[in-house]
Amino acid sequence: MDVFAPVILQMADLSFRECRFLAAFKTAQVLPLLKKPSLDKEQMSSYRPISNLTTVSRVIERLVLARLSTHVLASPSFARLQSSYRRGHSTETALLHAMNSVYAAADEKKATVLVGLDLSAAFDTINHVVLISRLESQFGVDSGASSWLRSYLTYRQQFVKLGNHSPTATQCASGVPQGSVLGPLLFTAYVSPVRELIESHGVSYHQFADDTQLLVAMNVTEAGPALEKLANCSTAVRL
Numbered sequence: 001m002d003v004f005a006p007v008i009l010q011m012a013d014l015s016f017r018e019c020r021f022l023a024a025f026k027t028a029q030v031l032p033l034l035k036k037p038s039l040d041k042e043q044m045s046s047y048r049p050i051s052n053l054t055t056v057s058r059v060i061e062r063l064v065l066a067r068l069s070t071h072v073l074a075s076p077s078f079a080r081l082q083s084s085y086r087r088g089h090s091t092e093t094a095l096l097h098a099m100n101s102v103y104a105a106a107d108e109k110k111a112t113v114l115v116g117l118d119l120s121a122a123f124d125t126i127n128h129v130v131l132i133s134r135l136e137s138q139f140g141v142d143s144g145a146s147s148w149l150r151s152y153l154t155y156r157q158q159f160v161k162l163g164n165h166s167p168t169a170t171q172c173a174s175g176v177p178q179g180s181v182l183g184p185l186l187f188t189a190y191v192s193p194v195r196e197l198i199e200s201h202g203v204s205y206h207q208f209a210d211d212t213q214l215l216v217a218m219n220v221t222e223a224g225p226a227l228e229k230l231a232n233c234s235t236a237v238r239l
Contacts, residue, residue, distance in 0.1 A: 012060045019147035025057035028158040051177035061181035077138040079195040084209040085184040094208045105217035115214040122210035124175035128153045131190050201233035
């Protein structure tokens with residue numbers, strides 16, 4: 001450790017001073033892992049693509065995460081009801097929030113309708129230009145930090161390894177590596193504006209990463225308008 005630590009420190013310092021992520025760390029080996037044993041192994045959708053990244057690149061990412069996460073999570077632009085990748089938040093807090101909303105409505109003699117939305121291949125959907133613009137305009141990430149993140153995101157390559165077969169690497173036009181250190185935080189920042197869209201429809205919600213729950217409590221006499229509001233909100237989020 002005493003031998004490698006100074007070298008890694010120098011590499012990280014050079015990366016931050018020049019506001020660029022080293023090109024040598026931008027190639028990922030993708031390992032397709034079966035999501036559940038019960039899924040069809042012949043279907044590509046049954047696999048989760050996990051990016052195997054170099055140890056040094058992950059160390060540098062952690063140094064950035066330590067500073068960036070504090071800034072992003074404290075921003076008023078970050079979705080308040082996002083339970084993923086945050087200290088003190090989990091699937092348990094997301095479930096508790098949803099159940100509390102249902103029980104509170106039941107105490108008022110109201111029924112609750114819940115719609116669950118899930119984004120397929122979520123981490124692959126990130127548009128780099130939109131993400132950088134969002135980080136700058138809504139989260140105040142500018143100057144050198146913005147330049148470093150742009151360098152981190154762009155011109156990445158990946159190849160899929162199956163047994164002894166490793167095809168030629170291809171360039172990634174969008175997305176963040178699934179299995180990276182910064183990926184989860186960047187994704188939650190990317191989807192944060194969904195909060196404003198949902199609230200504009202007057203619908204309650206909760207988010208956990210790419211899963212969004214829309215909730216509407218209603219009396220029997222107002223079921224029609226409430227369901228229409230929920231349907232309009234669901235359509236707007238999908239678009």
